[in-house]
Amino acid sequence: MPIFIILGNLTEKGVKTIKEAGKRQKQANDIIQSVGAKLLGLYYTFGKYDWVAVVEGPSIEAAMKALFIFGQGGTNRTETLVALKAEDTLKIIGQLP
Numbered sequence: 001m002p003i004f005i006i007l008g009n010l011t012e013k014g015v016k017t018i019k020e021a022g023k024r025q026k027q028a029n030d031i032i033q034s035v036g037a038k039l040l041g042l043y044y045t046f047g048k049y050d051w052v053a054v055v056e057g058p059s060i061e062a063a064m065k066a067l068f069i070f071g072q073g074g075t076n077r078t079e080t081l082v083a084l085k086a087e088d089t090l091k092i093i094g095q096l097p
Contacts (some may be wrong), residue, residue, distance in 0.1 A: 002057060002060065003056050003083040004063050005083050006079075008050055008051045008052070009050050011074060011076060011077060014076055024075060025042065031066050032057075037057030037058065037066060039055055040054040040055060041054040060082065
């Protein structure tokens with residue numbers, strides 16, 4: 001299954017309602033599970049991004065659906081990376097001519 005690294009920033013609404021972060025975290029996990037994906041890790045960060053999530057999901061389409069549902073809350077903006085495990089990447093490299 002693909003792995004998605006989701007980089008997130010709080011919107012102004014997200015900052016104003018920061019005390020609801022625990023509730024939003026549970027809602028996000030419920031959304032992730034509803035599309036057949038699994039939250040592997042969630043980290044609050046300093047710097048360019050306010051948080052980073054690592055999610056394993058069944059497809060890019062499932063990830064997009066989850067992100068659209070999540071985005072409707074208006075408390076976060078995200079940037080998503082699709083990642084391959086190192087061993088899977090080495091297999092691809094091994095198939096190069």
